[in-house]
Amino acid sequence: MKALLVESFQSVPKITQVTDPIAPEDGVVLKVKATGLCRSDWHGWMGHDSDIKLPHVPGHEFAGEIVEVGKEVKNWKIGERVTVPFVCACGICPTCQSGNQQICDNQFQPGFTHWGSFAEYVAVYRADTNLVALPDSVSFESAASLGCRFATSFRAIVAQGQVKGGEWVAIHGCGGVGLSAIMIASALGAKVIAVDISEVKLNLAQVAGASILLNGKLGDIASQIQELTKGGVHVSVDALGSRITCANSILSLRKRGKHIQVGLMAGTEENPPIPMHLVIAKELEILGSHGMQAYAYDDLMRMILQGKLNPEKLIGKRISLDDAVDELPRMDEFRDSGMSMINRF
Incomplete structure (x- = not known):
């Protein structure tokens, strides 16, 4: 063959x-x-x-x-x-x-x-x-x-994140995984914030269901999300897999929020620093989704x-x-x- x-x-x-x-x-x-x-x-x-x-x-x-x-x-x-x-x-x-x-x-x-x-x-x-x-x-x-991408995102949003209508969800990275997560969260009635450094991908994110688009090159993403949502998102997904997107995702959360790691962490990115003081102080959850x-x-x-x-x-x-x-x-x-x-x- x-x-x-x-x-x-x-x-x-x-x-x-x-x-x-x-x-x-x-x-x-x-x-x-x-x-x-x-x-x-x-x-x-x-x-x-x-x-x-x-x-x-x-x-x-x-x-x-x-x-x-x-x-x-x-x-x-x-x-x-x-x-x-x-x-x-x-x-x-x-x-x-x-x-x-x-x-x-x-x-x-x-x-x-x-x-x-x-x-x-x-x-x-x-x-x-x-x-x-x-x-x-x-x-x-x-x-x-x-x-891979859609099913992993489906489990991340539905089973791990347990996203409900009206909740705030942030998706960091609008490639195949991120766009899938946006479409799924939006279908469940969540208010979705999409983050990427590409305007083309942000436009696709809007088509997929994102209600707010943020360019990662412009300013402090976590602070912007905290302000827009008046305290942070309920669920945040690192759909790319980098130290920056992982940190931004965790920093975007409100108290008792859930960070879900979907993007693979490999090479120099495999052991990112985690703001553990916030995990404790806000009682955050750090979850993975693997298929x-x-x-x-x-x-x-x-x-x-x-x-x-x-x-x-x-x-x-x-x-x-x-x-x-x-x-x-x-x-x-x-x-x-x-x-x-x-x-x-």
Whole structure:
């Protein structure tokens, strides 16, 4: 099959032919119909993820059609349209049994621990635990856009933040994760403040549902938010993953507010200073969001089918697998607006 192959970290990947995957006994093989190009893929290409063994095929947010089924799979058949969470669970460890498959003790992640979806086909293990059925009205591109950024943001806003109508929410960083979080929080009736250093991305944030736009280059962002909200936001999300956005997010909170870290902290940014005196004095909560369980997709799909969420609006451009050779190494330049979606192989 045709695939994008990374042979060494931080070197230009190549398009080549590799061996087709075989369905695991408990899994399936999907024909990839769409797969998102995500900054997490860039982190992997940089060598920030110790799970990646070279040579490697990236790609972790995808949707497709089942073309092969393992003999132990009970609930799926060839021809069905599906997607998967980017964290795939074992379903049997204590963490999974507690309902938290998104942080499974024995997780596998296509595109990180295993070869991923920047290819014509991809294997998915433990299909009965991890596959998510796609309604006919949800396109492959919409489904692929859910896999990492949108689903992680959905869990951040709904499960971790428990955002309610009328609350103030700040989103720091308006890339794919940030725009997803803005759309979700707005759909729940929150008053959303979007922060970015790009006016183009702030305009997209307004389209996604943000009611206040702040340029991070202009002044003290945390102080501006504290003043605008008369005491701070209820929930603040670092959707980028930097020392500055993490600190601004925490400093933006009102008493008993919640900071949610979604943007990955890696390299020189991985251990940011935290204003712990405020965490204590204001009784703040510091939370993470790392993907979403397959069973939790029902609530997300329901909001999509009801027209409350439209993830396809967040796709900035559609590219080919060949285009990804140039696009992947440049993900940290933040040139693009919205998500990049590979839909031609």
